[in-house]
Amino acid sequence: MVTLAGGVGAAKLLTGLIRAHPPRDLLAVVNTADDTVLHGLHVSPDLDTVVYTLAGAVNPVTGWGLAGESWQAMDALDRYGGITWFRLGDRDLATHLYRTHRLDQGADLATVTAEIAAAWELELTVLPVTNDRIETRVTTADEGEIGFQDYFVRRRHDVAVSAVRVAGSARARPAPGLIEALGAAPLIIIAPSNPIVSIGPVLEVPGVRQAVADRRDAVVAVSPIVGGTALKGPADRLMRELGHECSVVGVARLYRDVAATLVIDEADAHLADDVEAAGVSCVVAPTIMDGIETATDLARVVLGCSVEGVQP
Numbered sequence: 001m002v003t004l005a006g007g008v009g010a011a012k013l014l015t016g017l018i019r020a021h022p023p024r025d026l027l028a029v030v031n032t033a034d035d036t037v038l039h040g041l042h043v044s045p046d047l048d049t050v051v052y053t054l055a056g057a058v059n060p061v062t063g064w065g066l067a068g069e070s071w072q073a074m075d076a077l078d079r080y081g082g083i084t085w086f087r088l089g090d091r092d093l094a095t096h097l098y099r100t101h102r103l104d105q106g107a108d109l110a111t112v113t114a115e116i117a118a119a120w121e122l123e124l125t126v127l128p129v130t131n132d133r134i135e136t137r138v139t140t141a142d143e144g145e146i147g148f149q150d151y152f153v154r155r156r157h158d159v160a161v162s163a164v165r166v167a168g169s170a171r172a173r174p175a176p177g178l179i180e181a182l183g184a185a186p187l188i189i190i191a192p193s194n195p196i197v198s199i200g201p202v203l204e205v206p207g208v209r210q211a212v213a214d215r216r217d218a219v220v221a222v223s224p225i226v227g228g229t230a231l232k233g234p235a236d237r238l239m240r241e242l243g244h245e246c247s248v249v250g251v252a253r254l255y256r257d258v259a260a261t262l263v264i265d266e267a268d269a270h271l272a273d274d275v276e277a278a279g280v281s282c283v284v285a286p287t288i289m290d291g292i293e294t295a296t297d298l299a300r301v302v303l304g305c306s307v308e309g310v311q312p
């Protein structure tokens with residue numbers, strides 16, 4: 001079972017999936033185009049959000065970083081006028097120190113991610129979509145093209161965007177085993193992550209979109225748009241600004257070449273026929289994950305969408 005994942009929304013669905021299905025049979029393929037290098041450290045926000053959430057260690061308020069974090073390093077850095085708009089907690093820093101050191105030693109990102117996931121005692125496999133460096137770049141009205149975290153955190157995604165591209169994607173190679181896993185999976189899940197800046201970069205790694213499209217009948221996506229808005233982050237604004245309808249129908253149009261089924265929230269039930277008219281089978285279910293029970297219920301709905309009717 002393969003799940004294409006961004007950060008917070010994907011991590012929540014995965015907490016349900018590991019309760020509803022044997023974790024050792026789950027592979028989370030995670031976006032790395034949010035990755036950034038800060039203070040010389042390689043930071044992989046979506047990978048860390050998935051690992052920390054599944055380990056039960058994530059900050060429940062932000063959805064990223066670690067619970068009970070302290071910020072002494074950031075306070076000390078502030079004294080020097082260092083970069084503190086991207087907040088790295090003291091314990092979180094250890095993850096970036098370890099990852100950077102291992103990459104410097106020549107280990108690839110997939111290997112280091114497996115080491116980090118094992119250290120947090122996760123049973124599922126967490127795989128970066130590629131070991132190669134890819135980076136989402138965002139064209140803003142006032143500053144031109146800036147890096148993703150510059151846009152997302154420094155500018156609080158509160159700026160008009162006219163284009164998004166994934167630098168490095170043309171040369172990137174899928175992570176080892178990824179294409180084979182997509183070919184063999186009984187079900188491929190597209191998590192309720194941002195279709196443009198989270199799932200978009202995953203599909204843009206050469207070979208991945210085709211491998212998912214080849215399995216279209218076995219692909220089920222969960223809409224990150226509920227009632228015309230994103231539950232978290234800028235997916236709604238980005239969809240509108242880049243010319244997509246900001247609704248579950250817009251999501252269906254974005255995914256119709258790769259997914260046969262879209263799960264939409266009950267709040268959008270009146271749009272189910274329009275989703276089907278866009279060429280995608282529609283399943284209506286509660287999709288708002290406000291805790292482990294709702295995440296598990298949604299995971300069971302998604303698992304029930306498989307061609308083979310995979311049961312937990």
Ligand code: FO1
Pocket residue numbers: 006007008034043044045046048049064065085086087088092149152153
């Ligand atoms: N998001 C913020 O809004 N502000 C931050 O200072 C911040 C720091 C941060 C540090 C480590 C990490 O793994 C994630 C962090 N995030 C922060 C979240 C991150 O920018 C976004 O959630 C993702 O890139 C979007 O999926």
